[in-house]
Amino acid sequence: MPELPEVEIVCRGLEAAFVGHRLTGVIRRFSQLRWPIPDDLESAIIGSPSPGEVAGILRSVQRRSKYLLLGFDTGTLLIHLGMSGTLRRLPADTTPRAHDHVDFVFGDQVLRFNDPRRFGAVLWCAGGAGAAVQDSHALLRRLGVEPFSDAFTGRLMYEATRRRKLAIKQVLLSGAIVVGVGNIYASESLFRAGIRPTTAAGRISRPRYERLVVAIRQTLTEAIAAGGSSLRDFVASTGESGYFQLRCFVYGREGEPCRVCATPVRAIRQQQRATFYCPSCQRA
């Protein structure tokens, strides 16, 4: 399952493979994901073209947080991969396998959504293209800033967390201030910034937030460069396995020596999620 770097890689893959291509059909095999996949998605996307008009061209692919936004003339297809979702590009006659819930057919190619755990989502947002969706859709409206945007600054983190008692790790995961920092990269970023994950967000100084912002951007950038993935079953939209494990400083390394100071890495749980840190490098 994908964190932001994986979704970013998928986004780029989709753009390269499908933008400018014409969607010719939608095959929905199973609709019970986090929310039901809408009925008649196919006619919603293709619309009712006048004779001779070419309809269903994919115009754009964007990412907002971990949502993929596929722009058509008629509206925006919103895809979230949840914990276990994958998108693959396959020849249209490829026999579907378990958990292949929906196909987006583009002529002789198909974009196939597979999601065993079904935490993912496929939704349709009619009308307003591009930016309008981001302001109007309930799922996107209240998201924090993008980590690579100019709006993501130490000052923002500092001001948004005054009087907050929640642990910084949980603030990062919540996505209310900045999006796209998932469970692995939250631990990794906090390590790089030398901040203990349990520290109350409101007690962290502005200079330390400046460091954290740099650390988050570095961590995500490196993960994207590494091919984006840390997950076992991630498959890029081109079809080849995107499996690539970014070398983690702390995540998944309980008891192993810190790569900086050799102190054993510690594992704890915060709101039922695993957190890893170095008790020596991250003292507060």
Added chain:
DNA sequence: ATTCTGACCTGATTGC
């Protein structure tokens, strides 16, 4: 308003 808990699911791994 903020924080916490439960819920949604399958599949891989761990432990008895």
Added chain:
DNA sequence: TGCAATCAGGTCAGAA
């Protein structure tokens, strides 16, 4: 070997 418990990269809805 078999079976149950635990855990997994997300995030929403509703309760405290």
